[in-house]
Amino acid sequence: MSSCLLGNPVRYDGNHTRYNWLVDSLGRFVDFIPLCPEVAIGLGVPRNPVQLTGDPAQPRVQGVTEPELDVTDALWMQGQKVAGSLDRVAGYVFKSRSPSCGLFRVKVRTPGGVVRKGRGVYAAAILEACPALPAEEEGRLNDAVLRENFVSRLYAYQRWLMLRDAGLGAERLLDFHMRHKYLVMAHSQAAYQRLGRLLSQLKGVDIDAVARSYLDEFIPALARRVSPGRHGNVLQHIMGYLKRRIGPDDKAELVSVIDAYRRGHVPLVVPVTLLRHHFRRNPDEYIGMQWYLWPYPDELGLRNLL
Secondary structure, three states: OEHHHHOOOOOOOOOOOOOHHHHHHHHHOOOOOOEOHHHHOOOOOOOOOEEEEOOOOOOEEEEOOOOOOEOHHHHHHHHHHHHOOOOOOOOEEEOOOOOOOOOOOEEEEEOOEEEEEEOOHHHHHHHHHOOOOOEEEHHHHHOHHHHHHHHHHHHHHHHHHHHHHHOOOHHHHHHHHHHOHHHHHHHOHHHHHHHHHHOOOOOOOOHHHHHHHHHHHHHHHHOOOOOHHHHHHHHHHHHHHHOOOOOHHHHHHHHHHHHHHHOOOOOOHHHHHHHHHHHHHOOOHHHHOOHHHOOOOHHHOHHHHO
């Protein structure tokens, strides 16, 4: 995580940009590694600010008041160095609008004026080396959908790292895929089908190669926004496992609550909580293993806002 977001005074002006939700809420469940690439390459605190210049596709990082200062290569090399140490890290939150750390729409000063089409050079180096790593910038986490999406990816990727460390094998890959069925389907049913085809024939194949292909499809699928309609479809699929276990009044209530969610009258947590209630009373082994119903700690309250 960008060190300034944790409240560390490492910005060019000697200040910080503490992001309270990350520190106070998510921080109860994760360990943070603070990183500031500009300090790491030897720029002081405070320091003269830098900016992106030139071609937005391949910008340079130069001093605002000292154009002769160019730290592009140093930031890129720092990104490559850090990327090599992220093998056990589940995600990264970058500082928005930063010429070193910004992920999206960073200002680039071009000969024709200023455009918002850049990406911080250090962040670009990280993501080139670690394309599957869940990454976000703190400004976008103000959006409830993007916040929930990032945390869901964070926990899913951590489960993948645990699978990898336990040892990849056909049985474990199939189990991982099964447990994430409805989570992936909420984001993209087509992606779930493609993932299934990848695992349809595992005898005599290179499991590591299959796993890499699986991850290349799995993480981008989870990065897609989920509409209320898609969540509603998944909720109805899950409800199907209760059709012979609950009475008509309970069924009618579930249908009504799912429809109310689709219409925006109640948040996602309401139908999910009701389904969990019924499955506690009527356990189903298959649904009990589905990460869709328990993707991350309830205390984060992320589905209260969806």
